[in-house]
Amino acid sequence: QKEVEQNSGPLSVPEGAIASLNCTYSDRGSQSFFWYRQYSGKSPELIMFIYSNGDKEDGRFTAQLNKASQYVSLLIRDSQPSDSATYLCAVILSGSARQLTFGSGTQLTVLP
Amino acid sequence: NAGVTQTPKFQVLKTGQSMTLQCAQDMNHNSMYWYRQDPGMGLRLIYYSASEGTTDKGEVPNGYNVSRLNKREFSLRLESAAPSQTSVYFCASSRREGPTGELFFGEGSRLTVL
Numbered sequence: 001q002k003e004v005e006q007n008s009g010p011l012s013v014p015e016g017a018i019a020s021l022n023c024t025y026s027d028r029g030s031q032s033f034f035w036y037r038q039y040s041g042k043s044p045e046l047i048m049f050i051y052s053n054g055d056k057e058d059g060r061f062t063a064q065l066n067k068a069s070q071y072v073s074l075l076i077r078d079s080q081p082s083d084s085a086t087y088l089c090a091v092i093l094s095g096s097a098r099q100l101t102f103g104s105g106t107q108l109t110v111l112p
Numbered sequence: 113n114a115g116v117t118q119t120p121k122f123q124v125l126k127t128g129q130s131m132t133l134q135c136a137q138d139m140n141h142n143s144m145y146w147y148r149q150d151p152g153m154g155l156r157l158i159y160y161s162a163s164e165g166t167t168d169k170g171e172v173p174n175g176y177n178v179s180r181l182n183k184r185e186f187s188l189r190l191e192s193a194a195p196s197q198t199s200v201y202f203c204a205s206s207r208r209e210g211p212t213g214e215l216f217f218g219e220g221s222r223l224t225v226l
Binding site for chain 1 (some may be wrong): 152153154155156157160170173202205211212213215216217218219220
């Protein structure tokens with residue numbers, strides 16, 4: 001089992017819709033969770049982080065964390081074509097290394 | 113501000129050749145990282161340096177060496193390149209010394225080993 005799992009997609013949504021990106025993690029002791037956006041051929045860029053159970057909102061983005069279910073998600077409201085990118089979920093694991101571990105990413109396409 | 117600068121951006125090597133990827137950051141960050149990204153594999157940590165003078169292995173360190181030359185610079189060396197090292201390499205930095213997910217990435221270096 002991968003430590004951080006994402007559906008690779010591709011996920012397609014129409015412009016203006018809500019895009020929902022999901023991530024599960026295997027380490028129950030993990031405390032810190034991050035979402036990165038990566039445009040094709042570019043480097044990853046941090047867009048959200050969440051540490052506590054519940055929702056965290058930043059503009060059109062909402063991160064949701066459920067530690068009991070070991071599940072973190074990213075919602076993008078009013079999706080725009082400029083949101084088309086690969087979204088990487090990342091988790092700081094609680095083991096001895098305690099370094100950031102990435103999922104393989106979900107490719108999102110927002111259709112005009 | 114340049115942020116995190118990597119050189120070279122593209123390189124083609126033959127099996128067995130050596131090379132060094134250079135990384136420099138101008139944000140006065142404490143920790144620096146080298147990741148590789150392969151299709152379907154996500155980003156995997158090769159080595160990191162939590163502070164000047166220290167380096168530690170990540171998930172996939174075999175075949176690589178690193179040097180934290182000073183606070184600004186962190187280099188990655190391939191002593192004898194293998195086709196399995198064909199990848200996109202990203203350098204990243206963070207102001208924090210401890211485990212963190214708040215990383216700033218360079219533009220990447222695309223390496224092909226023939």
